[in-house]
Amino acid sequence: MAPRGCAPAQLLLLLTLLWPGEGTSPQLQSVFLGRCAEYITLLSPQDKNCTAIWEAFKVVLDKDPCSVLPSDYDLFINLSRHSIPRDKSLFWENNHLLVMSFSENTRRFMPLCDVLYGRVGDFLSWCRQENAPELDYQSCPISEDCEHNAVDSYWKRASMQYSRDSSGVIYVMLNGSEPNGAYPVRGFFADFEIPYLQKDKVTQIEIWVMHEIGGPNVESCGEGSVKILEERLEAMGFQYRCINDHLPVKLLMCVDHSTHPDCALTL
Amino acid sequence: MANYEFSPMPRDERCCRLSRRSRVCLCLGLLVLVACAVVLAAALTWSRAQTPEPLAWNGAGTTRNLLELVLGRCYSYTQLVRLDLRSKDCPKILDAFKNAFISKNPCNITKEDYEPLLDLVNQTVPCNKSLFWSKSKDLAHQYTRVQGEMFTLEDTLLGYLADDLTWCGDPGSAELNHQSCPHWNECLSNPGSVFWKVISQKFAESACGVVQVMLNGSLSEPFRKSSTFGSVEVFNLDPRKVHTLQAWVMHDIGGISSDSCSSASINELKSIVTERNMTFTCQNNYRPVRFIQCVKNPEHPSCTSEI
Numbered sequence: 003m004a005p006r007g008c009a010p011a012q013l014l015l016l017l018t019l020l021w022p023g024e025g026t027s028p029q030l031q032s033v034f035l036g037r038c039a040e041y042i043t044l045l046s047p048q049d050k051n052c053t054a055i056w057e058a059f060k061v062v063l064d065k066d067p068c069s070v071l072p073s074d075y076d077l078f079i080n081l082s083r084h085s086i087p088r089d090k091s092l093f094w095e096n097n098h099l100l101v102m103s104f105s106e107n108t109r110r111f112m113p114l115c116d117v118l119y120g121r122v123g124d125f126l127s128w129c130r131q132e133n134a135p136e137l138d139y140q141s142c143p144i145s146e147d148c149e150h151n152a153v154d155s156y157w158k159r160a161s162m163q164y165s166r167d168s169s170g171v172i173y174v175m176l177n178g179s180e181p182n183g184a185y186p187v188r189g190f191f192a193d194f195e196i197p198y199l200q201k202d203k204v205t206q207i208e209i210w211v212m213h214e215i216g217g218p219n220v221e222s223c224g225e226g227s228v229k230i231l232e233e234r235l236e237a238m239g240f241q242y243r244c245i246n247d248h249l250p251v252k253l254l255m256c257v258d259h260s261t262h263p264d265c266a267l268t269l
Numbered sequence: 270m271a272n273y274e275f276s277p278m279p280r281d282e283r284c285c286r287l288s289r290r291s292r293v294c295l296c297l298g299l300l301v302l303v304a305c306a307v308v309l310a311a312a313l314t315w316s317r318a319q320t321p322e323p324l325a326w327n328g329a330g331t332t333r334n335l336l337e338l339v340l341g342r343c344y345s346y347t348q349l350v351r352l353d354l355r356s357k358d359c360p361k362i363l364d365a366f367k368n369a370f371i372s373k374n375p376c377n378i379t380k381e382d383y384e385p386l387l388d389l390v391n392q393t394v395p396c397n398k399s400l401f402w403s404k405s406k407d408l409a410h411q412y413t414r415v416q417g418e419m420f421t422l423e424d425t426l427l428g429y430l431a432d433d434l435t436w437c438g439d440p441g442s443a444e445l446n447h448q449s450c451p452h453w454n455e456c457l458s459n460p461g462s463v464f465w466k467v468i469s470q471k472f473a474e475s476a477c478g479v480v481q482v483m484l485n486g487s488l489s490e491p492f493r494k495s496s497t498f499g500s501v502e503v504f505n506l507d508p509r510k511v512h513t514l515q516a517w518v519m520h521d522i523g524g525i526s527s528d529s530c531s532s533a534s535i536n537e538l539k540s541i542v543t544e545r546n547m548t549f550t551c552q553n554n555y556r557p558v559r560f561i562q563c564v565k566n567p568e569h570p571s572c573t574s575e576i
Contacts, residue, residue: 027348027349028344028348029344029348029359032337032340032341032344032359033341033344033345033348033349034341035337035340035341036337036338036339036340036341036342036344036345037341037345039333039334039337039338039341040338040341040342042334043332043333043334043338044332044338044433052334052337103411103414103415104564106411125349249567249568250563250564250565250567251564253560253561253563253564253567253572254415254560254561254564256557256560257412257415257416257557257558257560257561258415258416258557260556260557260560261556265560
């Protein structure tokens with residue numbers, strides 16, 4: 003499974019070309035501390051201790067790379083956790099570039115990668131070597147290799163917390179051009195986010211099914227896997243609504259396709 | 270426990286056999302020693318309290334956690350974002366940045382102070398990819414972030430390191446001054462202003478091909494000679510490398526619309542550019558950037574009308 007995060011376009015492209023089997027990110031500690039400092043000083047000023055947060059995080063770097071549980075990140079989460087403004091949570095599947103652009107660094111929305119405990123690990127990877135105490139910079143196990151790998155467990159733990167701390171109207175952006183379906187029935191959103199939404203804090207769930215400009219319309223609201231999601235939410239007792247091609251997001255997609263006929267109707 | 274009989278010695282004989290005079294000298298000596306220790310402790314405490322406070326200025330102080338921030342940004346940029354700069358030495362870059370202003374009077378910073386930093390980071394932006402901006406910073410950045418191939422100054426390494434940060438030192442110490450830094454209206458040769466001027470010049474000098482500038486058409490003067498763009502950047506474009514300057518004049522959604530491209534302000538820019546042997550073109554509300562503005566105002570007529 004590719005590391006979860008919401009990185010910009012050029013980053014993703016370069017990573018797929020140059021990092022075939024991702025090992026621990028270079029300068030992990032400095033990047034982590036720098037991002038933490040950036041978050042608590044500039045993005046969302048708050049009183050947190052980045053050194054302590056790093057110390058809590060790095061315990062997993064001493065563990066066998068296939069024995070890291072989500073609960074190993076409990077102290078890290080406890081120290082870095084902060085409130086999420088009401089109506090600002092944005093969940094997503096298969097559209098991290100768009101989510102990153104749309105959320106505008108916490109100003110419009112606060113998806114997981116714009117929360118402190120999501121920001122510090124965004125698009126990084128880390129693991130200890132199998133038979134030595136040092137970090138493995140060559141490659142790290144992914145979900146196909148073993149379930150309890152450091153990065154997956156991190157995102158599972160972070161996702162659960164993010165869900166628990168979300169309130170008000172919950173937004174979900176799905177990709178209606180994704181060939182395998184807009185709502186992955188097994189995935190972070192399905193398995194580690196929906197189950198942890200708090201019924202007493204969530205007023206409504208709003209689903210946006212976005213289609214790529216000039217891309218195929220694989221699924222829309224009320225169809226296929228989106229229908230499965232809607233039925234699931236209903237069964238859980240949530241109020242929900244579904245919108246195809248939510249306009250503000252569509253407008254953002256048009257930046258790169260300004261002359262496409264699908265964008266002519268909008269402007 | 271030693272196995273012997275203990276019988277108390279007479280008082281006088283228990284202590285070392287000293288004469289009365291010697292004992293007095295010893296006591297006096299000890300007293301002097303104690304007195305010295307007390308005086309020394311007091312002096313140290315007093316002098317610590319008397320350490321010169323940093324010079325006081327009118328502007329905000331150095332950003333908290335500046336060094337961790339800058340180092341983290343350097344690694345993020347070189348190891349994750351622009352891997353062509355992977356070999357850059359971030360700790361060295363941080364040092365060169367610090368040394369430009371540490372222990373110096375923050376009203377006396379010069380271009381030369383930043384030379385070592387500039388020498389370490391020699392980054393060229395690909396031709397046709399430079400985007401200048403004036404009074405439209407947020408919009409320009411939102412655009413390059415989405416579009417992904419163009420560079421504003423803050424998308425280059427040096428601009429990226431310093432964006433939104435404040436920094437200054439103090440002549441009396443090797444510390445960062447977190448309490449205050451000079452505001453630009455106190456002195457122009459402050460660490461931030463000099464930095465941005467120096468790298469703006471470099472950014473302009475290294476641009477090539479078609480360069481773009483995003484201007485704010487909702488201002489009475491979208492182009493001002495007093496702005497960094499108008500005073501530093503436009504004059505450091507190299508006509509041997511840059512053949513065209515393309516202006517995108519963006520109006521606020523819902524603001525007064527006008528043909529800024531034919532305004533006096535833009536005509537002034539046009540004559541500067543053509544006098545320098547470059548071609549000038551202008552567009553009102555360049556469409557891709559317009560879409561970005563519309564994200565915030567999707568229902569506005571100018572965002573929904575059919576072409």
